[in-house]
Amino acid sequence: MDRQQDTSASDARPVLEGPDIARVLTRIAHEIVERAKGADDVVLLGIPTRGVFLARRLAAKLEEITERKIPVGSLDITMYRDDLRMHPPRALARTEIPGDGLDGRLVVLVDDVLFSGRTIRAALDALNDIGRPRAVQLAVLVDRGHRELPIRADYVGKNLPTSLRETVKVQLAEEDGRDTVLLGAKQTPQ
Amino acid sequence: MQRHLISAADLTRDDAVLILDTAEEMARVADRPIKKLPTLRGRTVVNLFFEDSTRTRISFEAAEKRLSADVINFSAKGSSVSKGESLKDTAQTLEAMGVDAVVIRHGASGAPYRLATSGWIDAHVINAGDGTHQHPTQALLDAFTMRRRLVGRDAGLGRDLDGRRITIVGDVLHSRVARSNVDLLHTLGAEVTLVAPPTLVPVGVETWPCEVSYDLDAVLPKSDAVMMLRVQRERMNAAFFPTEREYSRRYGLDGDRMARMPEHAIVMHPGPMVRGMEITAEVADSDRCTVVEQVANGVSIRMAVLYLLLGGNEPAVTHTRTEEK
Numbered sequence: 335m336d337r338q339q340d341t342s343a344s345d346a347r348p349v350l351e352g353p354d355i356a357r358v359l360t361r362i363a364h365e366i367v368e369r370a371k372g373a374d375d376v377v378l379l380g381i382p383t384r385g386v387f388l389a390r391r392l393a394a395k396l397e398e399i400t401e402r403k404i405p406v407g408s409l410d411i412t413m414y415r416d417d418l419r420m421h422p423p424r425a426l427a428r429t430e431i432p433g434d435g436l437d438g439r440l441v442v443l444v445d446d447v448l449f450s451g452r453t454i455r456a457a458l459d460a461l462n463d464i465g466r467p468r469a470v471q472l473a474v475l476v477d478r479g480h481r482e483l484p485i486r487a488d489y490v491g492k493n494l495p496t497s498l499r500e501t502v503k504v505q506l507a508e509e510d511g512r513d514t515v516l517l518g519a520k521q522t523p524q
Numbered sequence: 525m526q527r528h529l530i531s532a533a534d535l536t537r538d539d540a541v542l543i544l545d546t547a548e549e550m551a552r553v554a555d556r557p558i559k560k561l562p563t564l565r566g567r568t569v570v571n572l573f574f575e576d577s578t579r580t581r582i583s584f585e586a587a588e589k590r591l592s593a594d595v596i597n598f599s600a601k602g603s604s605v606s607k608g609e610s611l612k613d614t615a616q617t618l619e620a621m622g623v624d625a626v627v628i629r630h631g632a633s634g635a636p637y638r639l640a641t642s643g644w645i646d647a648h649v650i651n652a653g654d655g656t657h658q659h660p661t662q663a664l665l666d667a668f669t670m671r672r673r674l675v676g677r678d679a680g681l682g683r684d685l686d687g688r689r690i691t692i693v694g695d696v697l698h699s700r701v702a703r704s705n706v707d708l709l710h711t712l713g714a715e716v717t718l719v720a721p722p723t724l725v726p727v728g729v730e731t732w733p734c735e736v737s738y739d740l741d742a743v744l745p746k747s748d749a750v751m752m753l754r755v756q757r758e759r760m761n762a763a764f765f766p767t768e769r770e771y772s773r774r775y776g777l778d779g780d781r782m783a784r785m786p787e788h789a790i791v792m793h794p795g796p797m798v799r800g801m802e803i804t805a806e807v808a809d810s811d812r813c814t815v816v817e818q819v820a821n822g823v824s825i826r827m828a829v830l831y832l833l834l835g836g837n838e839p840a841v842t843h844t845r846t847e848e849k
Contacts, residue, residue: 410549413563413831423835425542426549463558 346503346518350492355475355513358491359388362473363395365489370440373399375468377436378406381445381457382427387508388475389444405432409443409464414456429460436465442489446504448474451485476515478502527839528640528649529829532660533707537684540711542840544668545681546828551821553590563835564593567624572614573652574600574630579795579819580652580662584627587826593834596623611635615644623647625834633657633700648833656698656759662794663704665825667712669818670749673790686713691743693775694753694802697724698760701794702753706734717743721775723764740775744784751792752777752802768801778804782812790814 367373373396380389386408393406410427443457454472473489478496496502503516553559569588573581588595625648628636633655640649653659671680674688690709696702696718709716716734729736737743765771791813799805807813832840
């Protein structure tokens with residue numbers, strides 16, 4: 335989510351393709367069911383933009399496995415960012431909390447890339463104003479390392495060791511027309 | 525790049541749509557158990573009210589508090605202004621206290637502009653109504669209410685009011701609400717018609733981007749929204765119409781007139797309403813009248829404006845007008 339630069343197609347190479355992403359999400363869904371002992375009280379909250387699509391896909395897989403309706407929503411963290419004062423204000427995305435709320439539930443936050451951990455810190459702050467979950471877990475498609483805060487993911491699609499000179503770009507069919515994770519070199523400012 | 529909100533005419537179409545979209549998300553905070561965001565923590569906003577106001581002042585205060593700003597309320601009554609302090613001295617006092625934004629309502633047209641451009645003060649200036657000039661946040665909340673009702677809450681995101689026909693009725697001469705609305709609605713692509721007795725139509729109205737009519741009954745069937753204005757007796761220094769009865773018979777909105785509006789059309793009023801004058805109780809209390817909704821929307825709009833002006837290191841509202849189409 336945070337610090338994604340545009341990666342030009344020429345120098346970026348795919349590290350996950352469409353079928354890999356589908357397999358990874360299936361595995362994470364099974365892990366959630368296993369660890370939550372049936373996923374009775376699971377609520378999935380995606381972090382906009384791409385985390386929301388991933389959360390919806392995960393919910394569909396969970397529903398296949400558990401044959402129950404899995405509540406899914408979105409959590410916009412813009413207003414809770416710690417770098418708000420360093421940029422012009424960003425347009426807000428939608429926060430949509432499922433009807434039954436979060437109190438006493440197991441909330442699984444879903445994002446595309448885990449990097450500094452600052453997005454997740456902001457998400458935890460935002461959750462604080464919305465309800466009191468029984469527990470909060472984190473699922474990410476890619477963990478690229480370089481944490482700046484003591485935050486880790488509970489479910490990781492792919493651990494991707496990167497250097498700070500590289501960029502990781504997740505593309506999803508809902509937004510970008512195709513499913514892929516691209517690893518590229520950071521554009522040097524001209 | 526400007527850092528103030530002085531006039532609705534300064535907003536580009538994209539700025540206005542960004543404010544409306546942001547307000548739509550802000551509105552959802554009102555549904556939460558904790559109606560508060562940390563966004564403006566540590567920023568100080570002064571509400572500088574030289575003129576009476578109920579809803580605008582409360583609305584700004586609610587918006588500031590929901591964004592966690594520190595709020596200082598100032599009203600001219602009971603302050604050093606009644607001892608003869610000038611706007612400049614008041615401004616410099618505020619500057620010395622280190623305020624980040626000033627929300628100003630003033631009886632003199634141009635006072636917020638003076639405050640913003642005179643170099644007295646470093647803070648962002650938001651106009652909360654100046655004389656008979658402008659009231660930009662009112663125009664924004666009116667446009668927000670229209671977009672919600674006429675285009676749709678979710679369907680409206682990212683869209684303007686293209687082709688909607690808006691009729692503004694009443695005391696246009698003394699109305700900053702009408703001026704702001706004409707400017708903003710034109711920017712958003714709506715077609716505006718002003719309806720008023722000839723004595724209450726301002727000089728120079730032919731240069732405004734709108735039509736003028738003296739016949740309410742002819743315009744009503746072609747309106748998507750009808751905005752009734754209060755007759756501002758406190759600003760009237762001459763006889764603008766013979767009697768109140770004659771005014772309300774020709775320009776007031778009653779049940780019969782409302783029935784002539786299209787089924788989807790809404791009735792708006794910036795408040796405060798004078799029931800029996802420009803609007804009857806029957807209309808004011810009907811489902812089609814959005815007065816209460818407008819007040820709720822006002823908080824969302826003001827949160828959006830405060831966030832977009834103060835939330836980052838520089839304002840998101842570009843505030844430079846694009847070429848007229």
